[in-house]
Amino acid sequence: MRALAYPSPMASSADLRARVLAEAGRTPSPTRAQVRLRNLALLISGIVLPLVVFVCWGGVRPTGRPDSLIFETAGGAAAVALVVVIVALRRGRSMLGRAGSWLLAAAVVTPIVLFAWKVGISSAYPNGTVDWPERVGFRCLRLSCLTAVWPLAAFVMTRQESDPTHPHLTGAAIGAAVGACSWVLVDLWCPVAYVPHLLLGHLLPFTLTTLAGYWLGGAVIGLRKH
């Protein structure tokens, strides 16, 4: 493509070059190998810690649910979570990550799909969405938050100062990815598919995680003044 001649480029001064190279020489920066090691530690801890919390909380609890129902609801949610994790955490071949529309879609569409999947599959089973008055959803809310808090922090840290274009959206997408993974664990633990329970115990923490990711994205993933 032919670039317009207007306005013409300024000359890059030797003085500026010297200043930049000298400043870079004085400023420590980790190499790729160091960053990979740090990110690997963060990723492993972000996977292991919520699993420990999940096991300590009781692990998988069928509580009268047929195995097929558990397999279908949790399996479908896990497939959704995998897709969102790939969209949110992997940058593809670009240093700048996914386009904003992809990240926005991950943050907005994921909870709708997870919720619809859970209600839809449970509805196909007898008493699948029956009300459990003694289970309002606060325990699920707590479990969701506990399994999401560290992975969110860890995964956001792996993208520290990496996104100058849309750090908030990247953070929100990471929040949605973490929320989706947390949803799978809570789904394995919780037998209730009553809609008000799902809204409070499952969907609300997902939304909180996404919003926290949005905020953390601006603070951590975006460029900071040095």
Add this chain to the structure above:
Amino acid sequence: MDRYAAGEDAAFAEVYDEVAPKLLSYLGRQTRDPARAEDLVQRTFLQMHRARGTFLSGSAVLPWAFAIARRLFIDELRRSRRDVMLGAAPIDEAIPSGESSAGVVEAEQLARMIQKELARLPETQRTAFELMRFDGLSHAEAAETLGVTISAVKLRAHRAYVALRAVLGAAIAEPDES
């Protein structure tokens, strides 16, 4: 950049030599202040330096550098709350030397018209147009820089071309990159 990310410090000078003139041109156009442009270039390179460990092997450096520069410029603009140029770059910079006086006058007029019409465009369209037309970025590179899809950047640039062509006619032609 790959070698620099792997720890070869001397490679940073090569990255600088390749990218700095383009960034200076872009930021000079945005700020209309050579000192501010140089300051932003310096900060852009320091951001790249600090983030070198995150550089993906084989990814393009230019869109990344432009995106950082653009973000730093926008942040600085917001902080200073100063109105930015959108138009009045020194006309004499635009005119190639050695042209006849008639050519000079014509180039001046065209530059003024482009300035005026660019200033009227929405920021998203203007930026897409400038990155591709002034800075020579491809559709893919401009899309990456702006964090949007290639289709979106094509649409923005096309709308800018349509708006400019309505005023400037054949003086400005839309590139045919697909």
